Amino acid sequence: MDSETENILEIVAQKGYRRTAARLAIIAALVDSDGHITADDLADKVRQQAPLVGRMTVYRTLDLLCELGVVRPIFQGTGAAHYILMADGSHHHLICTRCHGVIEFEECSATTLMEQLAEKFNFHVFSHLLELHGLCESCHE
Numbered sequence: 144m145d146s147e148t149e150n151i152l153e154i155v156a157q158k159g160y161r162r163t164a165a166r167l168a169i170i171a172a173l174v175d176s177d178g179h180i181t182a183d184d185l186a187d188k189v190r191q192q193a194p195l196v197g198r199m200t201v202y203r204t205l206d207l208l209c210e211l212g213v214v215r216p217i218f219q220g221t222g223a224a225h226y227i228l229m230a231d232g233s234h235h236h237l238i239c240t241r242c243h244g245v246i247e248f249e250e251c252s253a254t255t256l257m258e259q260l261a262e263k264f265n266f267h268v269f270s271h272l273l274e275l276h277g278l279c280e281s282c283h284e
């Protein structure tokens with residue numbers, strides 16, 4: 144099993160949720176697609192591997208994973224939410240408002256800002272999602 148799948152299953156188990164075959168299949172499919180997938184597309188993908196897992200189970204599991212903070216919905220302006228993985232604590236996107244393209248970046252200089260905000264509001268930060276909206280290189284020419 145993929146280590147990220149294992150990591151997410153571990154978080155789910157720590158919160159007292161059982162490690163069911165359905166949850167395993169759903170999480171594995173989500174990690175396999177590296178997130179950025181709609182609930183419907185994920186349900187289709189799960190169905191190929193585990194035909195007995197119903198669509199509602201996929202929706203409910205996504206809700207649970209959102210509640211646990213390991214997954215988060217984002218809106219790219221194309222209708223349905225895409226679910227992204229947050230288990231490693233951060234996620235960064237540049238989102239083009241014209242072509243709806245998403246550029247991923249790893250390096251994050253928001254750490255100082257986060258520390259200042261955590262201090263100011265006495266807030267415990269678990270994760271962050273940084274989203275910048277604008278026009279990509281091919282759209283602003």
Ligand SMILES: [Zn+2]
Nearest residue numbers: 239242279282
């Ligand atoms: Zn664009």
Ligand SMILES: [Zn+2]
Nearest residue numbers: 227234236247
């Ligand atoms: Zn992303």
